[in-house]
Every structure is written in structure tokens, then in C-alpha cells.
Amino acid sequence: MLNSNLPEPELLKTILQPLLEDFQYWFERSRHLLETERIAFLDKQQQFDLLERVKQAQQEVNSAQMLFQVTGGQVGIDMAVMMPWHQLLTECWKVGMRFRSEQSHN
Template identity: 70%
Template sequence: MRDSNLPGSDLLKTVLEPLLEDFQYWFARSRNFLETEHLSFMSEQEQSGLLERVKQAQEELNTAKMLFTATEGQVGIDMATLMPWHQLVQECWSVAMRFRSQQLDGQDGDSK
């Protein structure tokens, strides 16, 4: 539902701008993680494939942000574009949580 006190471009800036910044943050963090960590529960090919999908999403995101900025917030982004980004971030979170869980399990094993 739309707040009738906010014009369309202000609404887009209020909602979309922080969302794009969040995606930018999580993709950068995921990329760094995938480039620097060895994930024993994934094959090299799986890890490389996930990294490539993050890089592709970063490129798409950068393009969307440039359009958004160039049009001074007059352009929105289709949900068909946002949903795969959201799913990719969730996938990266799951991988990072599994990695962290394995690290913690390894620490518990060291103290026994």
C-alpha cells in the first residue's frame, strides 16, 4: 500500500535505495567469503559456481544502481529481478552458517 503523502520517486528512494545498499553489502561480503575460504562441504566447482553467480548479481546490481541514480530515483526494479538476488543472498547465508557451524564443531572437538 502506498503512502499518499509520498510522491512516487520519494517512495522509491525510501524503499529501494536502502534495499540496493543491503544487496551491495551482502554480495560484497559473500564474494569475499567465497574467495577467501575453503568450504569442505562443497566441491571446488560448486563454490566457484556460487561465486560466479554472486559476481553476476553484483554486475546486475551495479547496473540497476546506476540507472536508479541517473534517473534520480525515477526508475524502479522489477520483482523478477529482485527475487533471484534475495534467494542468492539467502543461499550465501546458509553456506556461511554451515561453515561457521563446522568451525564451532571443530573447536568443541579440540577441547575434548
């Protein structure tokens, strides 16, 4: 459970920093899958478009991390900014799970 006595910048560092790191980790895994495997249930354009959206999200998360670091953790990120990242990761997870499922049945 979070300590409600933490000052706001410490609370941001406790929650936001690991969350941004998680986004980077999962986007990198998704990017690797999309760059190294042919996803048979996506046509080439769909796979390319998904990869480009992942690359764009990685750049956005990277910018947010840099801003967070430069300000010493003094800024937060609006949920309206993070929600599309979460939705994209959910889409990537579904693609990854289906890909692995289909690979295991071949």
C-alpha cells in the first residue's frame, strides 16, 4: 500500500517512474516481435502500421521520461496521454498471445 504521507514529487517518482519503465519494456518487446516475425494473421500493412504506432509510442514515452527526469519528478502525465499507450499495449499483447498460441499449434 502507498504511504499517503509521501510528498507529491516522491509519490510521482514511486508510481510514474516505474510505470514509464514498464511502458518502455513492453513496447520494446512488441517492437521486437513485429520487426523479427511475420505475423500470419495480420496482413503486411497491418503489421507495418502496428509497428509504426509502437515506434511512435516509444518516442512519446521516451519524451515523457526525459521531461520527468529533467524536472526532477516535478511533473505528472495526464491520463489522456497514457490511455492510448495502454490501449496500444493491450492490442500488442493480444497479437503476441495469438502469435504464440498459433506457433505452439504448428
